[in-house]
Amino acid sequence: MLIHENVAMKNKTDISVFEKYAHEYDLMTNARQREKDHDKEVAAIVNRFSPQSVLDAGCATGLTSALFARRGIETVGLDRSQKMLSEARKKYKHHDYPLRFQFGHFEKLPKSLHNKFDLVVSLANSISGVHTLKELYTAFSNFHKTLKPGGSVVIQILNYTGWKENELRPIRVTDNDGLVHIRFSERQGRKFHVYVIRLDNRNAEPTFEVFRHYFDNFSAAEVTRILKEVGFTKIQKFADLKFSEKFGMTSRDLVVAATKRASSFFA
Numbered sequence: 001m002l003i004h005e006n007v008a009m010k011n012k013t014d015i016s017v018f019e020k021y022a023h024e025y026d027l028m029t030n031a032r033q034r035e036k037d038h039d040k041e042v043a044a045i046v047n048r049f050s051p052q053s054v055l056d057a058g059c060a061t062g063l064t065s066a067l068f069a070r071r072g073i074e075t076v077g078l079d080r081s082q083k084m085l086s087e088a089r090k091k092y093k094h095h096d097y098p099l100r101f102q103f104g105h106f107e108k109l110p111k112s113l114h115n116k117f118d119l120v121v122s123l124a125n126s127i128s129g130v131h132t133l134k135e136l137y138t139a140f141s142n143f144h145k146t147l148k149p150g151g152s153v154v155i156q157i158l159n160y161t162g163w164k165e166n167e168l169r170p171i172r173v174t175d176n177d178g179l180v181h182i183r184f185s186e187r188q189g190r191k192f193h194v195y196v197i198r199l200d201n202r203n204a205e206p207t208f209e210v211f212r213h214y215f216d217n218f219s220a221a222e223v224t225r226i227l228k229e230v231g232f233t234k235i236q237k238f239a240d241l242k243f244s245e246k247f248g249m250t251s252r253d254l255v256v257a258a259t260k261r262a263s264s265f266f267a
């Protein structure tokens with residue numbers, strides 16, 4: 001067996017599994033199955049905020065964006081990965097949803113997006129692509145600018161607490177006709193390591209690659225403080241995207257919703 005190891009960590013410029021294999025992201029994350037569950041979460045978000053326009057910040061291959069757009073909501077999926085965006089465009093090119101995909105970094109959003117959206121969502125740990133509290137401030141400030149007065153933001157951080165130090169936990173294993181992805185993670189203090197083993201058994205000579213990247217978890221207190229500092233109000237914490245449970249110290253995930261003032265000095 002050919003063994004090729006690619007450990008993408010420490011150096012942020014190292015290629016990650018998502019960048020190298022963007023075209024396998026949906027297989028790796030079992031998008032078809034996820035879509036059914038996620039549709040119910042998007043329904044709950046739509047029910048709560050009734051948006052006419054949505055910015056999906058960190059859209060990857062566009063699953064969340066399309067679930068909004070197919071409800072007739074004007075949606076922009078934004079991502080800093082050109083490869084992810086090209087997968088998203090390919091997937092939805094035959095749909096007539098009010099949907100487009102745009103390149104951009106949360107930390108440097110163009111003025112053309114200012115004051116345009118009723119809702120910004122940044123789900124499934126997309127915000128973990130922001131590395132420092134200073135960058136988080138810039139990203140939230142940019143989300144605030146893209147919202148119309150009275151608009152809202154929803155941030156979802158996964159696997160938040162209840163994770164013991166140095167404990168390895170499975171995320172998901174997928175096997176698509178011999179293309180196997182095994183994902184698991186480990187918490188070390190604020191650092192959350194994600195490992196991906198990719199085993200391609202489809203050819204005579206199987207290949208095996210290991211990827212690892214980490215991000216620093218932002219705490220609930222940091223997220224709420226910075227949302228407040230950039231001008232958001234009505235900040236609420238939940239344990240899930242259906243807003244059915246309040247966030248607590250034993251919650252696995254953190255969902256924070258906040259609103260831009262209807263008439264804002266921070267616009």
Ligand SMILES: C[S@@+](CC[C@H](N)C(=O)[O-])C[C@H]1O[C@@H](n2cnc3c(N)ncnc32)[C@H](O)[C@@H]1O
Nearest residue numbers: 058059060079080081104105106123124126129
């Ligand atoms: C884990 S994926 C989540 C994708 C999607 N929200 C979902 O539910 O499948 C995170 C995505 O966010 C993007 N991302 C992370 N940090 C970003 C940043 N600072 N600016 C723009 N995109 C970012 C990544 O390129 C990646 O495609």
